Amino acid sequence: MILMILVLWIVIGVVAVIALYVIFTFNRLISLRNRVDNAWSQIDVQLKRRYELIPNLIETVKGYMKHEKGVLTEVTKMRANLVSGSMSQKAKASDSISNALKTIFAVAEDYPKLQASENFKMLQEELSGTESKIAYARQFYNDNVMGLNNSIQQFPSRIIADMLSFKEREFFKAQESEKKSVKVEF
Amino acid sequence: MMLYDHISSNKRKSIFLIALFFVIIGALGYAFGIYIGSVFIGLFFAIIFSLIMTLISFYSGDKMILSMSHAVIAEKKKYPHLVNSVEGLAIAAGIPTPKIYVIDDSAINAFATGRDPKHAAVTVTTGAIERLKRDELEAVIAHEIAHIRNYDIRMMMLVVVLVGVIALLSDIFLRSFIYGKRKNDVKGGAAVIIIVLGIILAVLAPIIAQLIKLSISRKREFLADADGALIYRNPKSLANALKAIRDDKEPFVEAANKATAHLFIENPLRNFKSKVNGLFSTHPDINERIKILEKM
Numbered sequence: 168m169i170l171m172i173l174v175l176w177i178v179i180g181v182v183a184v185i186a187l188y189v190i191f192t193f194n195r196l197i198s199l200r201n202r203v204d205n206a207w208s209q210i211d212v213q214l215k216r217r218y219e220l221i222p223n224l225i226e227t228v229k230g231y232m233k234h235e236k237g238v239l240t241e242v243t244k245m246r247a248n249l250v251s252g253s254m255s256q257k258a259k260a261s262d263s264i265s266n267a268l269k270t271i272f273a274v275a276e277d278y279p280k281l282q283a284s285e286n287f288k289m290l291q292e293e294l295s296g297t298e299s300k301i302a303y304a305r306q307f308y309n310d311n312v313m314g315l316n317n318s319i320q321q322f323p324s325r326i327i328a329d330m331l332s333f334k335e336r337e338f339f340k341a342q343e344s345e346k347k348s349v350k351v352e353f
Numbered sequence: 354m355m356l357y358d359h360i361s362s363n364k365r366k367s368i369f370l371i372a373l374f375f376v377i378i379g380a381l382g383y384a385f386g387i388y389i390g391s392v393f394i395g396l397f398f399a400i401i402f403s404l405i406m407t408l409i410s411f412y413s414g415d416k417m418i419l420s421m422s423h424a425v426i427a428e429k430k431k432y433p434h435l436v437n438s439v440e441g442l443a444i445a446a447g448i449p450t451p452k453i454y455v456i457d458d459s460a461i462n463a464f465a466t467g468r469d470p471k472h473a474a475v476t477v478t479t480g481a482i483e484r485l486k487r488d489e490l491e492a493v494i495a496h497e498i499a500h501i502r503n504y505d506i507r508m509m510m511l512v513v514v515l516v517g518v519i520a521l522l523s524d525i526f527l528r529s530f531i532y533g534k535r536k537n538d539v540k541g542g543a544a545v546i547i548i549v550l551g552i553i554l555a556v557l558a559p560i561i562a563q564l565i566k567l568s569i570s571r572k573r574e575f576l577a578d579a580d581g582a583l584i585y586r587n588p589k590s591l592a593n594a595l596k597a598i599r600d601d602k603e604p605f606v607e608a609a610n611k612a613t614a615h616l617f618i619e620n621p622l623r624n625f626k627s628k629v630n631g632l633f634s635t636h637p638d639i640n641e642r643i644k645i646l647e648k649m
Contacts, residue, residue, distance in 0.1 A: 200446075209444050289433070296437030303445035306586070 192318075192327045199315040203336050204307035210339060213301045214261060218249045220297060221264070224290050228271065231281040235274055242267045248285050258339050261301060267292060312336045356503070359576065363504035367511055371407050374570060377558050391635045406587040411513030412472035413476055415466045415506075418513055418616065421607040422464075424454035424476045432474045435482055438476055438491045439498075446498045446584045451475045460483060460606045461598045464616040465497035466510050473501040476607060490595035492585050495619055499580035505573050509616050516559075517612045521554040574618075579640055582649055594648035595619070599639045 189191030215301050225239050232239065245267070272291060282288075316335045319328040386395020410417075429436040436453055443450045451465070451473040459480040467473030475497045483489060500506050576633045582588035598604070598619050606621035614622050615635040 206447070213444075288399040292433040293436065296433070296441065299437070300444055303441045307445050307447050 172297075185268075188326055190321075190323050193277040193331060194316060196315070196324070196328060196331070196333050199311070199318055200333065203308070203311045203315050206304070206311045210301065210308055213297055213304050214249045214257060217264065217294065217301065218246055220290065220294055221246050224268075224271070224294060227287050227290060228275065229282065230273075231278045232274065236272075238270055238274075240266055242271070254337050254339060265298060265301075268298070309338050309340075309348045312338055338349065355582075359567065360453075360504050361568055363508050367504075370508065370511050370515065373401070374519070375403045377519055377561070378406075378522070380449045380554055381522060381558060382581065383450065384556035385526065388548070388551060390480050406515065406518050410511055410518075414510040415468065415472065415516045417454075418466050418510065418613055419454060419474060419476065419640055421608070421610070422456055422476065422606075424456050424474075424583065427453040427455045432482060433485065435477065435490070435494075438487075438494050442491065442495050442498045442584060445495075446502050448473075448498065448502050451498070455479055456606065456608055458606050458608065459483075461594075461601050462604075462606050462617045462619060462621050463493050463497055464613075464618065465500045465506050466616060467501065467511065469499050469504065469507060474504055475501070480601075485594055485597055486590075488587065488590040489597060492581065492587060492591035493594050493618060496577050496583035496591060497576060499577040500573070502575065503573075503580065509573075513612050513616065520559040523558045524648065525579050527552065542560055549571060571635070574637050575645065578646055579649075582646060584649045588646040588649035592643045595639055595643050595646070599643070 221242060226241060229239065245260050245263050249264065249304060250254055250257075252260070272295075275287070275291075315333075318324045319333050319335050362370070380399075381394060382399020382402070384395070385399075386392040389395065389444045397491075415630040427435055432453075432455065433443060435455070439453050448470040451467065451470075452475070454461075454474055454476040456476060456478045460478055461481045461484055463475070463477040463481055464582050465473060466476050475494060476492065482491060485493065488627075500509075578588075578591060580593055585591070603617075604615070604621065604623055609617065610623035611622070614620055617636075619639055620636045
């Protein structure tokens with residue numbers, strides 16, 4: 168009789184511990200996932216900002232850079248992908264535009280009049296600020312994705328993640344195959 | 354997990370600091386109560402006073418510190434790179450953008466203050482903006498952002514105000530003991546003992562407070578260096594910034610004082626010639642910090 172009660176209590180204890188663990192893990196997964204979502208929206212905000220800044224830049228630069236029309240149309244074309252498409256498309260567009268902008272700013276050094284323009288200086292500062300904000304937001308997002316994915320993949324939280332169908336998230340980066348097609352020519 | 358441990362440790366220590374403040378002010382109030390002949394009145398005023406001072410320092414300590422330091426809001430038009438860097442590094446650290454201030458001073462220095470990441474401010478000197486390279490300035494900002502994320506700012510802000518108040522009070526208290534007239538008629542040895550105890554207390558309180566302040570800030574700088582390097586992903590830049598700060602020929606920040614010195618990334622009151630960095634320094638040895646950063 169005493170033995171049975173003891174066994175019963177042990178069973179209850181084990182069940183309680185497991186239940187607590189499930190609740191704890193579930194909540195942790197939820198907060199990790201929310202953090203990833205929040206981090207993603209930070210990237211999105213910066214991509215939109217860049218999307219809005221680019222037409223101004225093109226407008227300012229157009230009059231000076233007569234021989235570099237190619238890179239300007241390239242940027243304009245890629246710009247649309249910043250705000251639509253899948254994550255890896257956005258990442259790809261963002262990478263291409265980073266390269267293209269670098270080229271534009273490098274070329275701009277040959278145009279002293281453009282360099283002296285207040286508007287251009289402001290745009291350059293603003294775009295390079297946005298550029299590094301995208302990099303920081305990306306770093307923060309990828310850190311958080313790693314945290315979430317680790318919890319989803321590691322034992323024993325993996326069991327719970329599977330049961331409640333938590334999905335791993337994608338890192339914000341361009342696919343290897345897509346990266347090759349990035350080329351900016353004059 | 355490390356970061357969250359550090360945050361809760363800082364929150365715990367902030368509460369402990371407030372409790373200690375109540376105890377010290379309470380003891381001073383008690384002694385003062387005996388002196389004026391009513392322990393009750395002494396304690397009553399001590400508690401009310403501590404309560405008000407704690408609330409003031411918690412909710413507007415940052416504003417006091419900023420105005421004491423003659424810090425003005427950094428306009429984006431005037432300091433686009435500074436504002437962009439702070440915004441970017443706040444994103445990297447996952448905190449809201451803090452308010453951004455500048456101090457008009459040619460020395461290179463910076464500090465952060467506030468009560469939590471939602472109510473925080475980063476301040477840099479114009480010297481830092483003009484004389485540091487871009488990546489060095491960003492590394493310094495990352496260090497300050499690390500202080501904000503860690504809740505170091507809460508601790509350090511409370512310390513500024515509460516330690517300042519204790520120092521001021523015991524000063525007033527001592528003067529009134531020494532120069533004031535005694536109103537009560539407690540006779541005999543007991544009265545003498547009480548007064549002697551009161552004087553000892555008044556002398557000890559600011560020393561204890563000072564020691565707390567010192568023990569609080571030194572380890573924190575190493576931690577913020579490491580966290581800042583993690584946020585900025587470039588420890589070399591911070592090492593270079595610290596070198597520039599170390600070799601600064603005029604490191605003295607005019608608007609800094611003893612109460613706020615420990616907030617800064619490096620002691621703003623140091624004399625370039627004297628390299629004493631002993632028990633009573635508010636900051637760890639800068640060469641040590643550079644060495645650790647270069648090894649990362």
